Amino acid sequence: MVPYRTVFEELDKRQIRYLVAGGFAVNFHQVQRATVDLDLIIEIEKDNILKFVALMKELGFVPRLPVEAADFADDTIRRRWISEKGMMVFTFIHQKNPFEVIDVFSEEPFPFDKLWERRLRVSAFGLELPVVGKADLIAMKKKANREKDRFDIEQLKKNTD
Secondary structure (H helix, E strand, O other): OOOOHHHHHHHHHOOOOEEEEHHHHHHHOOOOOOOOOEEEEEOOOHHHHHHHHHHHHHOOEEEOOOOOHHHHHOHHHHHHHHHHHOOOEEEEEEOOOOOOEEEEEOOOOOOHHHHHHOOEEEEEOOEEEEEOOHHHHHHHHHHHOOHHHHHHHHHHHHOOO
8 A cells, every 4th residue: 555645635536735745745856765754735724724634534643732633724723833832743643553644834834826836746646746846845945954954955956857
């Protein structure tokens, strides 16, 4: 079984607006990088978030933190988590397989519509997956500025789409 295949199929079927980011996006840009967690940017819009949260629940994913997943859709609560707790991502883990982890950006790193316009379309699992475009991915990694991000930037700049 391909990890996260069902997640991608259901995101597509339910028309949830999202983009693949992080290590998966690096791989989709033709740079080999080991990764386990799936990083997603979802459009921060209440109905879109609620559809996503419902999907996570149906697929057996629960928040890593002891909070209600639906609270992620509440702008006031989410902003408080960001400002008071420094939450950069909201993490879901699979109840039966804790190695299946989905991190959802708590804020759009750039306006979602702009990211969407510049996305890379990747054919995988019989679907067209929306992936953060290379320039946006590099900008996001520059902002994070961790050692692995700096390495990813070097590798991404070596490859051309």
